[in-house]
Amino acid sequence: MNSFWIILLHTYLTKLKSKSFIITTILTVVIVLGLTNIQNIINLFDKGGAKETVAVLDETGKLYEPLKQQLAAINKEIKLTIYSHNEKEAEKAVAAGDFDALIQLRLNQEQLPEAVFKAKSIADTSLFTDLQTGLQQLKTTFAASKLNLTQAQLTKLYEPVNFKKIALEKNAKTEEELNQARGLVYFLLFIIYFAVIMYANMIAMEVATEKSSRVMEILISSVSPIKQMFAKILGVGLLSLTQLVVFLLVGYYSLKSNMNSFQDGFWDVFGFGNVPVMTIIYAVVFFILGYFLYATLAAFLGSLVSRIEDVQQMITPMTLLVVAGFMIAMFGLGKPDTPFITITSYFPFFTPMIMFLRVGMLSIPAWETMLGIAILVATIIVLAIFGARVYRGGVLMYGKSSSFKDIKKALQLTKNE
Structure with a gap:
């Protein structure tokens, strides 16, 4: 058992100290910081010139001020400036960069605003x-005045209809709970896909x-290939958890430091404030099982190739499975109760998501949840047993490998040992 832990720690520490891992982690942390501070970055570049200036040619002489008032409530960063010259001069001013845009205001045949x-x-x-949007609100006001509607009547006319959602199914989630769950599911799907x-x-x-590098020939003489495979899976698993924890902590504290304007806490703002504990537990369970499922598959596929150039070709089908599961899950966010989603949730390579x-x-x-977990565990066990046999023979295979026919060769080598 000591050899197993030696390989596990060696895999973990070697990858942890590698330049590629350190550079990738630093670059990803920079990206996470950039994304969580995107508004501050935009404001930094916009400093001193944030307002967008628009030249206004008001052919009616009475639309400029009402439109200006409407826009003040929509976007204060838009500055309207009445332009006294003709249309051609205004167009030249926009082309020269004096204004961001030009808007010509007039009345149509019904004496309603157009531009x-x-x-x-x-x-x-x-x-x-x-x-x-500002012009549409202005048109609504003009139309209301023509119909002699009061402001109270106009407000009543545009008041949203009272349309409640009530689920008749027992213990069905409320709309608020669905929104919270959707945020967590969306987040976990990306984590599983990325991992x-x-x-x-x-x-x-x-x-x-x-x-x-022929290191394998030395290793298999002292450690069984099965121990090697699972030691590498766990070693890279610990490495992935280390990196993910770094990313999540950096993202969490970066977002938290930029949320002074929010009255609610971090988890409430992102809809995770009242997520049930069991949902969090299931998230962890499906993430771990999903990782081990694909990690086991990747380990024995990697054992079939002896050149780094052949790795991507060999694991392409596995990658396509992940992409397919992710795309189906994205579709399922809007319609989670369709028969298609129900059926595909029991296909082991899609089950984690x-x-x-x-x-x-x-x-x-x-x-149903327990059945999904049982299918996943059973698939991992079967894949581990079969994968260990393939791995055991695959590590002895050298030369170009670009076909899944090599699995049969690896199994034959395992039998001949």
Whole structure:
């Protein structure tokens, strides 16, 4: 058993101290800090020139002031300036960069506001959308005055309809609980996707690298291949947890430091304030089982190749399985109770993502969740036994490997030992 822990610690510490791991961790931390401070970064670059200036040609002489008042309530960073010259001069001013855009105000045949928006480029739609919203509100006001509607009547007309959602199913989640669960499920799906794509590949690369350097020939003489495989899986698993903890802690404290404007706490703002404890437990369980499922698969696929260049080709089907499960789960966020989602949640390679999606968003019977976990555990055991046999023969195979026919060769080598 000592040899198992030696390989586990060696795998963990070697990867932990490697330049690639340190550089990747630092770069990812920088990206996390950038994303969690994006508003501060935008404000830093916008400092001194944040306001967007718009030249206004008011052909009516009575739309400029009302529009200005409407925009003040929508976006205070838009500055309207009445332009006294003609249209051509205004267009030249916009082209020269004196203004961000030009808006021409006029009345249509029904004496209601309409406008033409001009800018050097219409790729940025935010300014146009804000102006359009202000103009729409202005048109509504004009139309209401023509119909002799009071402000109270107008407010009543646009008051949202009272339309409640009531679930008839026993113990069904409320809309608030669904929103909280959706946030947690969305978060976990990305974590599983990221962890599998990155760390399962790392396991396959680790095995292939050792084979290409012929280190494996020395290792198998003193340690059984089965111990090697599971030691590497656990070693890279600890490494992945170390890196994920760093990312999550950096992201958490960075977000928390930028939330002074929020009255609620961190977890309440992101919808995790009242998430049931069992949902959190299931999240951890499905994450761990999902990792071991794909890590075991990656380990024995990596043992089939002896050149690093062949690793990506060999594990491509595994990567496609992860992508497929992720895409199905993304679809399921909007319709978690469809038969398609229910059926695919019992397919073991999709279960970590899709079964947790159902657990988080629906009130499904406990036996369905337990069945999903049992299928996952059984698949991992079968895959581990089969993978260990393939791994045992695969580490003895050298030469170009680009086909799954090599699995049969690896099994034959295992029998001949």
